[in-house]
Amino acid sequence: MKLLASISLAFLLGVSFVAAQQQSRDEYLKTYEQRARFVVSAFDTMQQARYDVIAARYATGKNVQLADSMFQALLKECRGDMFWMYPVIGAYLHGKDVMSPATRDAVRHAWKTYAPYRGDTENHWAMYYSSLFLAAEQWPGLAGSEWFNGKSSDENLAEARDYLEHWVRIATTIGQGEFDSPDYFPEYAISMSLLADYAQDPAMRQRGNMMLDFLLADFAADQLDGEYIGGFSRIYQPAVFKPLLSGASAYAYLFFGTGEPTQNSWVLLPALGKYRLPDIIFRIATDRSTPYLHKERKRVRNVIRFGTEKNPPVYKQSYVTADYGLGALQGGILQPIQQHTWGVRFVDCRPTSTIFGLHPYWSAYELGMFFPEELKPLIADVTLSKGTYNNPDKWTGGSPYERTFQHNNTLLVLYDIPPGTVTEHIDGFFPGNLDQRNVDSSGWVFCKAGKTFVGWYPLQDYVWMEERETPAQAKNLIGRPENVPPDNIIVNWRLRSHHPQNGYVIEVRSVSEVGSFEKFCAGLASHIPRATLTPGHVSVEYTTLEHHVMRFGFPDSRVLDGNAVDLSTYKLFEGPFLNADVGSQRLVMTYKHQRRVLDFTTLKVTE
Amino acid sequence: MTQRRRSILLAIALAWGAMQLAAQESTVYFSVVATKLFVVGAANPRTGVFCQHPSADTAWSHIGPTNIRAFGVAVHPGTRQQVMYIAAGNGLHKSTDGGATWRITTGWRITEVLNVCPDPQDTKTVFLACPYGIFRSTDGCASWVECTRGLGSTFTQWVLVDEAHPHTVYCAAEDGAYISTNRGDSWTRMGLSVGGVRTIVQDPSDPAFLMAGTENNGLYQSTNGGIWWNKCEAGIDHTTFYAIAFDPQHPSTIYAGGYVTGIYKSTDRGVTWKRMNNGLDVLTFHSIAVDPHNSARVYAAAYWGGIFRTDDGAASWRRTGVADSQVWTVVIHP
Numbered sequence: 036m037k038l039l040a041s042i043s044l045a046f047l048l049g050v051s052f053v054a055a056q057q058q059s060r061d062e063y064l065k066t067y068e069q070r071a072r073f074v075v076s077a078f079d080t081m082q083q084a085r086y087d088v089i090a091a092r093y094a095t096g097k098n099v100q101l102a103d104s105m106f107q108a109l110l111k112e113c114r115g116d117m118f119w120m121y122p123v124i125g126a127y128l129h130g131k132d133v134m135s136p137a138t139r140d141a142v143r144h145a146w147k148t149y150a151p152y153r154g155d156t157e158n159h160w161a162m163y164y165s166s167l168f169l170a171a172e173q174w175p176g177l178a179g180s181e182w183f184n185g186k187s188s189d190e191n192l193a194e195a196r197d198y199l200e201h202w203v204r205i206a207t208t209i210g211q212g213e214f215d216s217p218d219y220f221p222e223y224a225i226s227m228s229l230l231a232d233y234a235q236d237p238a239m240r241q242r243g244n245m246m247l248d249f250l251l252a253d254f255a256a257d258q259l260d261g262e263y264i265g266g267f268s269r270i271y272q273p274a275v276f277k278p279l280l281s282g283a284s285a286y287a288y289l290f291f292g293t294g295e296p297t298q299n300s301w302v303l304l305p306a307l308g309k310y311r312l313p314d315i316i317f318r319i320a321t322d323r324s325t326p327y328l329h330k331e332r333k334r335v336r337n338v339i340r341f342g343t344e345k346n347p348p349v350y351k352q353s354y355v356t357a358d359y360g361l362g363a364l365q366g367g368i369l370q371p372i373q374q375h376t377w378g379v380r381f382v383d384c385r386p387t388s389t390i391f392g393l394h395p396y397w398s399a400y401e402l403g404m405f406f407p408e409e410l411k412p413l414i415a416d417v418t419l420s421k422g423t424y425n426n427p428d429k430w431t432g433g434s435p436y437e438r439t440f441q442h443n444n445t446l447l448v449l450y451d452i453p454p455g456t457v458t459e460h461i462d463g464f465f466p467g468n469l470d471q472r473n474v475d476s477s478g479w480v481f482c483k484a485g486k487t488f489v490g491w492y493p494l495q496d497y498v499w500m501e502e503r504e505t506p507a508q509a510k511n512l513i514g515r516p517e518n519v520p521p522d523n524i525i526v527n528w529r530l531r532s533h534h535p536q537n538g539y540v541i542e543v544r545s546v547s548e549v550g551s552f553e554k555f556c557a558g559l560a561s562h563i564p565r566a567t568l569t570p571g572h573v574s575v576e577y578t579t580l581e582h583h584v585m586r587f588g589f590p591d592s593r594v595l596d597g598n599a600v601d602l603s604t605y606k607l608f609e610g611p612f613l614n615a616d617v618g619s620q621r622l623v624m625t626y627k628h629q630r631r632v633l634d635f636t637t638l639k640v641t642e
Numbered sequence: 643m644t645q646r647r648r649s650i651l652l653a654i655a656l657a658w659g660a661m662q663l664a665a666q667e668s669t670v671y672f673s674v675v676a677t678k679l680f681v682v683g684a685a686n687p688r689t690g691v692f693c694q695h696p697s698a699d700t701a702w703s704h705i706g707p708t709n710i711r712a713f714g715v716a717v718h719p720g721t722r723q724q725v726m727y728i729a730a731g732n733g734l735h736k737s738t739d740g741g742a743t744w745r746i747t748t749g750w751r752i753t754e755v756l757n758v759c760p761d762p763q764d765t766k767t768v769f770l771a772c773p774y775g776i777f778r779s780t781d782g783c784a785s786w787v788e789c790t791r792g793l794g795s796t797f798t799q800w801v802l803v804d805e806a807h808p809h810t811v812y813c814a815a816e817d818g819a820y821i822s823t824n825r826g827d828s829w830t831r832m833g834l835s836v837g838g839v840r841t842i843v844q845d846p847s848d849p850a851f852l853m854a855g856t857e858n859n860g861l862y863q864s865t866n867g868g869i870w871w872n873k874c875e876a877g878i879d880h881t882t883f884y885a886i887a888f889d890p891q892h893p894s895t896i897y898a899g900g901y902v903t904g905i906y907k908s909t910d911r912g913v914t915w916k917r918m919n920n921g922l923d924v925l926t927f928h929s930i931a932v933d934p935h936n937s938a939r940v941y942a943a944a945y946w947g948g949i950f951r952t953d954d955g956a957a958s959w960r961r962t963g964v965a966d967s968q969v970w971t972v973v974i975h976p
Binding site for chain 2: 337
């Protein structure tokens, strides 16, 4: 009898749990559709001739004739390379059944006559080959004379398939090369979204769906209420200051329901698409009830000279709570121009909800590692499009003279900058809208950002510099104006230290971890790091608030509580939510009782 | 001789003269990688390959695809200018109809092709240099073979097939100059013991006489096919040379240019050099070509200054096109 009662109770609990879960999933899908409609609504009534507007009008059936005329007009002057390819094939696929024959002919003609540049980096190739794959499927059996590159439909399909398979394989074995980029996340997501929706080849369609899962899961684990957390391969200003301005945050809004509502064009095609986020990824993105440590291995973009390894590993660590995320790459040159080595981001004090530091560095040597053009003019070449690259006050970029050592919510950063380097100072960014920024007599700089508390202990003396936002900082360089009212410009702060042998200790806690800002400050005041700062001998020893002893010697000697830290043991993903071994092509997602496995060797998803 | 017969003979003579003139008319090709307004994905000004007959000296005609980051351009000898190549970011483009239509002959693994060199004695064989090594095709670009055995660095920027011995190939790599005597199957380092070799050229009248330009290490010459090298010192004030060109009619005359060098000229086979910058408003040059039918006519490709021309052997220069463009290669096909 007792047994029967227990079984019945378990059954009832199980049924109610499943019902609750289903209700929750239904609720998610309902709100997702609302968000998708909100995104699309900005485009399907717009009068401006744009490919995204055309796609939205075709998809929603709002004045198809106008979409036809817009499409034909735009196709008279094709430009934009791979940034032309994906919106054109996207618009075509959304409208091919309703567009006029003349419009269909115009699209076909464009793929014959306009030769897009393939680009020189991973996001370019993802867009180029996913678009080419879909186009080759749409127009099969054509001779090379019918295509811009002189290759037949079959040849284009085969080449695109080969590249996409290669990219998926490399991304799931040793990691993405253009990894965790708040500004370049959309380029990959759109490419995979189009494959997931429109590839006729079932394997490629499945690959698109699985890579969307992969990309969004990767983002979800490093995401806090819409903000990408940690170190990044590439980020533009001003998303480096204002995290929610990034394209990735638009994906967080659409798929996770986090961050702030946005009608960003970069998320339109997925919003029109059929892909629906698996529940487990939604949970991973939104459950911050327990702080967690998430580790990842990525890879450096192709090193074409000045290196012995084509894709050296990148080790990334993020510590995420409900209130903040602290994350770092190991330091050094891991990506050209726009690297973001470390940062803490928080949910309060938006929009400028971040603190980070860097050594502003540039060199032809760095660029030459990744770009094939002549070395001496390279800096001038790059600054034509990346104007801040050689600016001593810049806020993005890696340095060979910077290294980090992170343990949970404590971060040590060291610099050993040789004489004659382009800059011999280091900078720290402190937003002007912090609740408090106090310099303590102990040497700590204590910051309060709502429920998050940040301690920054500079190892050398420094000065504070006022950092008034300029229009260039207020406007995203890749074209997303922020529309900050002039009277609402924030005055931020730059901590600048001119000592080439340098460093700092970062401690981050939240009110739920230490009780109050006062307790945080009082506790840290007696935790003073001991540093050696002479050329060639830069090291620091520090005891954390939890009494872990960290010893860090520049460049790569890391010891925690007496044990050497070996970064090379990092897996592709390692944490409570995502796990994958290097080389495995197999990502295991877990959340409470849920489990989802992406096996790219078999293209199977199991739950 | 009747008046009518004299007229006919005169007409024939004039036609013959015109044909001879046309037969000696060169075609100049140059490749534009980018303009100062270039941004990937943006609405960019037209780039790619341009050509002109020097006697016309008016507008340049654009041929082939635009906006592909065109680094190199070459015409395959022995094909009556029908077979042409563009080494580009998108790979190696080939035309078999004089530039009317083009095909990318490489796949995704070969990207950012910096230089192409057709085998002058075999219209099916082509070499290319790119950041991932030297690649060779022996079937008219239908397939490619990676040729990196023996290279210390696969970052290669230049490949040259020996005019006299087509099994001998030279290449310039990040870590030095290499020679292959088996058409690229394997490479050995030449006697030039400096890194950053950027270009290697061969005297058209003496295949054993080579010259090399380097990044930071100056200009070198070898008189024994690359076994020993001597640094050119007399009159040289710069260290980085991207471009060297022999005058085909007078090979003792050599031109060289590089990073902020202007144009150097030697008339004694590279022993002494003199800067010839009259009329130049930019000083970084990436490629130089001498008209094979007119020694006084030389073209120089400015890295960010368009294309310059002299008709008096470099005594004076004038810009003749595409200002504000990064011109990577200029070649003259006889």
